[in-house]
Amino acid sequence: MKKIFQLALGIITSVGGFLEIGSVTTSVQAGAQFGYKLLWPIFFGTICLVFLIEMSGRLAAVSKHTIVDALRERFGFPFFFIVLVGIAIVAFLVLVAELGGIGFALQILTGIGFPWWALPVSVVVWLLMWKGTFSLIENGASFLGLITISFVVAAIKLHPDWSGVASGLLPRMPHTDKARYGFLTVSILGATISPYLMYFYSSGAIEEEWDRSYIVMNRIIAGFGMFFGGFLAMAVLIAAALVFQPKGIQVDTFPQAALLMTTALPKWGFYLFALSMLFACFGAALEFSLAIAYFFSQGFGWNWSENLEPSKDSRFAFVYTLIILLAAIPLMLGVDPVKVTMISMALTSATLPLAIVPFLFLMNDPIYLGKYRNGWINNSIVSIVIVMSFVLALISIPLELIGG
Amino acid sequence: MSTKRFAVLSIFLALGCKSPSATEQMDSVISWIGTAGLTGEAWLRHTTPDKYTRQTLELTNKSLIDISSGLFKSLPAGIDSASLDSALTRSNEHVGLMAKLVEQKNSPDFRTLLDSLYADEKLVKQFADSVEAKDKQ
Numbered sequence: 001m002k003k004i005f006q007l008a009l010g011i012i013t014s015v016g017g018f019l020e021i022g023s024v025t026t027s028v029q030a031g032a033q034f035g036y037k038l039l040w041p042i043f044f045g046t047i048c049l050v051f052l053i054e055m056s057g058r059l060a061a062v063s064k065h066t067i068v069d070a071l072r073e074r075f076g077f078p079f080f081f082i083v084l085v086g087i088a089i090v091a092f093l094v095l096v097a098e099l100g101g102i103g104f105a106l107q108i109l110t111g112i113g114f115p116w117w118a119l120p121v122s123v124v125v126w127l128l129m130w131k132g133t134f135s136l137i138e139n140g141a142s143f144l145g146l147i148t149i150s151f152v153v154a155a156i157k158l159h160p161d162w163s164g165v166a167s168g169l170l171p172r173m174p175h176t177d178k179a180r181y182g183f184l185t186v187s188i189l190g191a192t193i194s195p196y197l198m199y200f201y202s203s204g205a206i207e208e209e210w211d212r213s214y215i216v217m218n219r220i221i222a223g224f225g226m227f228f229g230g231f232l233a234m235a236v237l238i239a240a241a242l243v244f245q246p247k248g249i250q251v252d253t254f255p256q257a258a259l260l261m262t263t264a265l266p267k268w269g270f271y272l273f274a275l276s277m278l279f280a281c282f283g284a285a286l287e288f289s290l291a292i293a294y295f296f297s298q299g300f301g302w303n304w305s306e307n308l309e310p311s312k313d314s315r316f317a318f319v320y321t322l323i324i325l326l327a328a329i330p331l332m333l334g335v336d337p338v339k340v341t342m343i344s345m346a347l348t349s350a351t352l353p354l355a356i357v358p359f360l361f362l363m364n365d366p367i368y369l370g371k372y373r374n375g376w377i378n379n380s381i382v383s384i385v386i387v388m389s390f391v392l393a394l395i396s397i398p399l400e401l402i403g404g
Numbered sequence: 405m406s407t408k409r410f411a412v413l414s415i416f417l418a419l420g421c422k423s424p425s426a427t428e429q430m431d432s433v434i435s436w437i438g439t440a441g442l443t444g445e446a447w448l449r450h451t452t453p454d455k456y457t458r459q460t461l462e463l464t465n466k467s468l469i470d471i472s473s474g475l476f477k478s479l480p481a482g483i484d485s486a487s488l489d490s491a492l493t494r495s496n497e498h499v500g501l502m503a504k505l506v507e508q509k510n511s512p513d514f515r516t517l518l519d520s521l522y523a524d525e526k527l528v529k530q531f532a533d534s535v536e537a538k539d540k541q
Contacts, residue, residue, distance in 0.1 A: 111459060270451055
């Protein structure tokens with residue numbers, strides 16, 4: 001019974017915690033500009049993510065190591081340090097974007113500019129990190145994030161052409177704006193295949209003391225949770241394609257995006273969008289702060305657990321305190337979170353090889369996984385992700401310049 | 405830094421820093437006029453707060469002014485820039501007035517301005533098609 005409850009909770013939290021400012025912004029911009037044509041990177045990215053998340057959980061359940069622990073142990077500190085620098089810089093930018101997303105949601109609800117919200121929002125996020133436990137952060141934020149299901153309701157109420165939706169699942173090059181199309185593809189993949197999710201998930205498995213008996217549950221949570229989460233991002237894109245594209249609206253700012261559900265759900269659409277962004281970005285800000293703190297603490301071998309008193313893992317608490325404080329500064333100075341989001345999503349793609357290549361070695365190491373190491377299907381999927389991530393890394397920065 | 409590396413970097417920077425084409429700027433104009441339309445319709449249906457509506461219309465107003473100032477420098481030859489200028493100025497004035505009418509909660513006049521904005525939007529779209537055709541030549 002306890003396992004069934006954990007399973008349901010795991011799926012719900014995966015769905016509720018899936019959307020964040022990156023996935024919403026990239027999906028809205030893609031739908032507004034290219035209609036259904038960019039559904040395929042969400043679909044493809046979600047399939048890759050399902051496999052990567054399942055592997056992250058399996059590694060933790062079998063080896064009792066988080067990815068970062070295993071990475072440092074297997075490849076040594078110098079290599080780990082390179083990964084740390086790359087991932088930490090991009091994760092910090094994403095945290096800035098998430099805090100900005102909360103500020104923007106509050107701005108459209110209250111009319112008070114987002115820079116004014118940067119400090120209060122950061123204090124609330126920090127306070128929850130300081131006082132909260134892992135399950136409060138994971139489950140509480142994700143339950144609130146279930147409001148994002150309203151995007152699916154909005155998309156269905158707009159009566160999309162389902163054959164058009166189905167054709168959007170296959171890659172097709174547009175006749176115009178190819179650089180922009182490429183940049184958005186890279187950004188969507190960066191927003192979907194987020195390595196931080198893998199680090200967070202494996203750390204969560206250790207926090208919740210998973211063992212080999214959780215392997216089946218892990219598979220179901222990764223499969224259902226991430227797949228349904230991917231549907232939410234697709235719903236955002238479909239709604240944007242139906243609301244913004246016919247009017248030629250390119251969504252460059254957050255106030256424009258806030259109109260997404262006002263046509264389909266006239267009474268509540270505006271508030272549902274604002275609250276969806278508020279809760280989704282809030283949950284993501286907590287998760288990213290935790291992921292960065294986990295990354296540093298596990299990498300340097302410090303005490304770490306969100307379930308411990310801050311006095312018992314002071315360096316872990318210091319990292320998230322510092323990182324949240326630093327992330328608030330650019331927002332207070334008025335840096336546009338939408339621009340930070342688009343840059344950070346493309347950079348996430350660029351850093352994917354750093355995260356994925358060593359992960360493939362780990363997942364095939366009998367010392368860590370024994371008979372639970374990857375089979376050919378998993379290895380093929382990771383190999384595809386690696387090839388794709390190399391290509392993305394090569395093209396994402398030039399595309400950022402040309403098409404971003 | 406070698407000459408070759410410098411050249412590659414310069415090309416990337418040049419591409420990255422290139423100013424938007426007239427077609428891209430016209431697309432932005434249409435995007436912002438569309439935003440004003442959608443925002444206005446939502447306000448008339450009482451589905452968005454006054455403050456948000458006013459701020460979004462003011463943002464639209466500001467963005468239209470910014471784009472217009474750069475647009476006329478890059479317009480291709482053969483475009484009736486005087487007519488385009490007057491359509492853009494009129495649209496901008498309408499958006500600015502709409503923001504004020506939100507404050508006064510004056511829905512009937514707001515509706516009238518919104519309809520005028522739609523008429524100008526059609527005109528601007530025709531110009532956008534001409535600009536795109538000229539840019540492609």
